[in-house]
Amino acid sequence: MKIITLSNGNNVEVECLSCAITSGIIIPDGGVVYESEHFHVHQDVAYPIKGLMIVASKRHVKCLDELTEEKKFDYINVLSKIRQAQREILGIKYVYYFYNEDTTHHFHTWMVPRYDWMYEFGRSVESVRPILLHARNQMNHKENVLEVMAAIDCLTKELDR
Numbered sequence: 196m197k198i199i200t201l202s203n204g205n206n207v208e209v210e211c212l213s214c215a216i217t218s219g220i221i222i223p224d225g226g227v228v229y230e231s232e233h234f235h236v237h238q239d240v241a242y243p244i245k246g247l248m249i250v251a252s253k254r255h256v257k258c259l260d261e262l263t264e265e266k267k268f269d270y271i272n273v274l275s276k277i278r279q280a281q282r283e284i285l286g287i288k289y290v291y292y293f294y295n296e297d298t299t300h301h302f303h304t305w306m307v308p309r310y311d312w313m314y315e316f317g318r319s320v321e322s323v324r325p326i327l328l329h330a331r332n333q334m335n336h337k338e339n340v341l342e343v344m345a346a347i348d349c350l351t352k353e354l355d356r
């Protein structure tokens with residue numbers, strides 16, 4: 196079991212966070228943003244950044260090459276659908292995509308929007324960890340959390356069309 200700190204400061208103990216979320220044991224803030232046959236999309240539970248979406252496989256697999264042809268196709272379509280909604284609804288110009296296989300959670304891709312305020316932490320991959328920590332430690336205030344929730348709501352509505 197692993198203890199996960201959620202963005203609201205609460206801790207949860209789970210075997211696999213992705214399984215817990217995709218099966219509905221843990222409901223992330225704002226709930227399900229989008230769901231396809233094989234993937235589940237939700238706001239990241241640990242970092243309060245507007246439009247930071249997680250695309251998680253519904254099945255407990257770890258590696259990209261474990262996906263069937265059908266799931267690979269579904270995966271890339273879900274990613275592009277979310278990407279388009281981030282652009283059209285939230286005006287997000289660039290997104291960083293992360294996915295690491297050596298995690299205790301299962302297959303999930305982070306879609307981290309790039310905002311102007313992030314450039315003070317530098318560029319490219321090395322800036323991401325400081326940005327995430329800054330968000331967790333400094334942006335967990337009501338005003339930002341309300342913005343994050345509003346963004347979830349807008350994305351969910353757009354993707355439901």
Ligand SMILES: [Zn+2]
Binds near residue numbers: 211212214254255300
């Ligand atoms: Zn899992």
